[in-house]
Amino acid sequence: MVEWQNRPLDPVYPVIFIDALNVKIRDGQVANRPIMFRWR
Numbered sequence: 001m002v003e004w005q006n007r008p009l010d011p012v013y014p015v016i017f018i019d020a021l022n023v024k025i026r027d028g029q030v031a032n033r034p035i036m037f038r039w040r
Helices: none
Strands: 017-026 031-040
Touching: none
Parallel strands: none
Antiparallel strands: 017 031
């Protein structure tokens, strides 16, 4: 564990955050639908 904690780190790590927002959509009836989006 100590060896892993003291390892050299890369200068850059690629990161993508994915999230969803629930919205009400009318399609004959009202339904909650998730809208997915990502952050870079």
